[in-house]
Amino acid sequence: MNWILIYEEELVQNHFIQLSDERHTHIRTILKKITNDQIQVVIPGSGNYIFKIQSISESSTTLEKVNPIPNVLKPLLIHTFFSLPRPQTGKKIFHLSGAYGVDSIYFYATETKNKEFWTSPVYTKESASYLETGLSQTGNSRLPFVIQEKSFLWKNFLKDWKGNVFVLDREGENCQSIFKSKNGFLETNLYVFGPESGWKPDDLLFFHENNFQIVSLGKINLRTEFAYSALLHHLFSIRN
Incomplete structure (x- = not known):
């Protein structure tokens, strides 16, 4: 602290x-x-x-x-989307979001098996405390908005998004050139993280049909919290 x-x-x-x-x-x-x-x-x-x-x-x-x-940290005002992760991973996502001052965090249950995670205290009553640990670490003063959507279909949400949608996948295009050339810091950008088991073929088809940009942080498999940390660090670095 x-x-x-x-x-x-x-x-x-x-x-x-x-x-x-x-x-x-x-x-x-x-x-x-x-x-x-x-x-x-x-x-x-x-x-x-x-x-x-x-x-x-x-x-x-x-x-x-x-x-x-003077504020020690300029918040990284991006929107983030997660396929509802395990509670232990959720804790780290909250902490990182608070540390960097992201604008919003959307959680959707993209896989039926993940719906049981909604009952965890991490998502029911403890999320604010994990966001606060991030603020206490970096001095960021912006609390992110947390949206937990349990009923609206996640693909409809992405289709309705008014801005760029960047889907994280190791088979996508290199993120460095994409974010620099396509206004990586527009306030309407949404960064999408899928389940750790990976996107299904029909998900990838859906992304292509809707012209969502698929970007890669590297050709290795990363746990969600490590991929999120890598993205935040990368965006923070090129902005500054």
Whole structure:
């Protein structure tokens, strides 16, 4: 946790907060801060700030907002689509999305066998906490939108998308030239990740029939979270 995450509504008079949860523990035992020390704080939807420790004890820490600082990370405003992954993979997707500040994450059950994953706490009540770990790591202050679609057909969703659709598959065209030449950072771009078992032949036919661009991160099989990390890093690098 490089940044302490605080929500605007937690502040008293817009300047003070008393922490007695894991954030207090982190400040006291990991960061080893004392009274009058300063810490970096990220406030979702607001930005990056310096806070000063007014007091600290075994049970709580009181912080005061001192001043804003320039945002350390420009969010990577892309839209992402995932064939509903295993919960352990979902955790990593949430974390990476929060770390890079993506615009939105769409989850669809493209395979019948995946529908049982909807019942996992990762998708029912814990998704926000995994997004927050990403913000706390990088200082990104933008919380992604999370859309979990359990009824609308995923192929209809892709057909209705108002913008470029990039489908990730190792047999596609090299992503570097594609993203640079086809405006890889348009706000309407959608990046589509399929099941780890791979796209079915009729899925690939559907993509071709709808003129969706199939792009490759390399000619090796990657687990979903590694492929997602590779895409985010690549886009982040060429943008900067």
